[in-house]
Amino acid sequence: EDQVTQSPEALRLQEGESSSLNCSYTVSGLRGLFWYRQDPGKGPEFLFTLYSAGEEKEKERLKATLTKKESFLHITAPKPEDSATYLCAVYTNAGKSTFGDGTTLTVKP
Amino acid sequence: EAQVTQNPRYLITVTGKKLTVTCSQNMNHEYMSWYRQDPGLGLRQIYYSMNVEVTDKGDVPEGYKVSRKEKRNFPLILESPSPNQTSLYFCASTLSGEQFFGPGTRLTVL
Numbered sequence: 001e002d003q004v005t006q007s008p009e010a011l012r013l014q015e016g017e018s019s020s021l022n023c024s025y026t027v028s029g030l031r032g033l034f035w036y037r038q039d040p041g042k043g044p045e046f047l048f049t050l051y052s053a054g055e056e057k058e059k060e061r062l063k064a065t066l067t068k069k070e071s072f073l074h075i076t077a078p079k080p081e082d083s084a085t086y087l088c089a090v091y092t093n094a095g096k097s098t099f100g101d102g103t104t105l106t107v108k109p
Numbered sequence: 110e111a112q113v114t115q116n117p118r119y120l121i122t123v124t125g126k127k128l129t130v131t132c133s134q135n136m137n138h139e140y141m142s143w144y145r146q147d148p149g150l151g152l153r154q155i156y157y158s159m160n161v162e163v164t165d166k167g168d169v170p171e172g173y174k175v176s177r178k179e180k181r182n183f184p185l186i187l188e189s190p191s192p193n194q195t196s197l198y199f200c201a202s203t204l205s206g207e208q209f210f211g212p213g214t215r216l217t218v219l
Contacts, residue, residue: 032206043113043199043210044152051206087152095159096167097142099152 002027006100013107016077021103023088024070033071035064036087078107111136113211115200121217130185130214132200140203141183145196190218
């Protein structure tokens with residue numbers, strides 16, 4: 001059974017305080033690992049897809065990395081508008097996807 | 110504008126009354142999927158479709174049906190809704206590793 005575990009569950013940062021979110025996974029036939037941002041009451045917003053160990057992608061203050069067992073979402077010098085729930089999901093060759101429970105990030109000014 | 114649309118956005122219904130939630134995408138994506146999101150349980154995949162006339166069960170398919178007769182539409186059908194299907198539902202479409210979600214449908218079954 002595919003499993004995705006995200007940690008921490010919640011993270012509070014001061015503006016400018018960099019940190020990382022973790023997503024560990026076990027999956028048969030990984031096709032890709034997705035990161036999303038979700039604001040309350042809205043659908044997840046796509047951030048990145050990573051396909052193979054060693055791959056990295058960046059977008060503004062966010063950088064996602066992938067190993068064979070986990071992925072990290074690094075947030076550099078976060079701002080209050082980065083406050084959201086960040087979701088990780090794995091997508092298999094069979095077409096199924098499994099989400100983690102998310103990390104709720106709060107950035108205080 | 111590239112988008113995934115869902116209708117209705119909000120629905121309150123009663124147990125046993127058949128309903129359909131529509132999902133449409135204008136990006137010509139082959140892959141579409143339905144999820145439900147519940148507090149403490151996260152997003153769980155209900156059904157997915159890798160192309161027209163091809164559908165497969167996700168992790169929680171019981172009580173749901175889908176159809177994919179054309180590429181742009183992927184309706185979710187609840188033949189006999191029950192209170193445990195009260196949830197927030199999302200449709201999504203995917204191409205080349207980018208997955209786009211609809212705005213969600215909040216369903217309450219009394």
